[in-house]
Amino acid sequence: MKKILLILLLFCFFSVKAQDYNKFKGHWVTEKSEINLRIYFNKAQKKLVFWQYKEVETLDYYNCKIKSYKYLPIRYTGKENGKLKGIILYWYNQNESAYFETTYELVEKNKLKVVFKGDYNFTYYYKRKEI
Numbered sequence: 357m358k359k360i361l362l363i364l365l366l367f368c369f370f371s372v373k374a375q376d377y378n379k380f381k382g383h384w385v386t387e388k389s390e391i392n393l394r395i396y397f398n399k400a401q402k403k404l405v406f407w408q409y410k411e412v413e414t415l416d417y418y419n420c421k422i423k424s425y426k427y428l429p430i431r432y433t434g435k436e437n438g439k440l441k442g443i444i445l446y447w448y449n450q451n452e453s454a455y456f457e458t459t460y461e462l463v464e465k466n467k468l469k470v471v472f473k474g475d476y477n478f479t480y481y482y483k484r485k486e487i
Contacts, residue, residue: 377404377435380460384468384482391428393470393482395440395460406430406442430458438462444472 381404384393394407408428416422430442440460447453456474463469466484 377440379462379465380404380440380468383485385485386480386482388480392485393468404432404435404440406432408444444474 378397380395381397382395384395386393390410392409392411394409396405396407397403398405408430409425410428412424412426413421414424428444428446430444433441433443435441438461442458442460444456444458445453446456454475456472456476459471459473461469461471463481468482468484470480470482472478472480
């Protein structure tokens with residue numbers, strides 16, 4: 357009986373812990389850059405996925421303005437102490453790149469702090485975008 361109770365308590369503890377990271381899901385924007393951040397859970401891969409992108413306006417063949425997106429990949433590396441971790445490698449061109457380790461921390465329900473450490477060190481604050 358005690359073993360069953362212990363197993364149920366451990367299951368509940370880990371379930372609640374996993375659900376805490378659901379608070380990160382959403383569409384995030386910052387005033388410091390034009391980059392949008394989306395965090396969602398991929399059911400097929402059973403993990404959180406990060407999409408970071410920037411809208412780019414270009415001209416098509418007929419000189420009409422069209423919007424496209426420049427994707428800036430983030431590799432999700434895990435969660436620790438209520439924070440999410442990731443790695444970013446930007447390629448500016450063939451010869452220039454930048455490497456960052458990122459930490460995502462919820463400051464408030466709709467405010468996300470992202471700390472970048474690597475080739476440059478800086479912090480951005482994102483707000484949850486209403487869709």
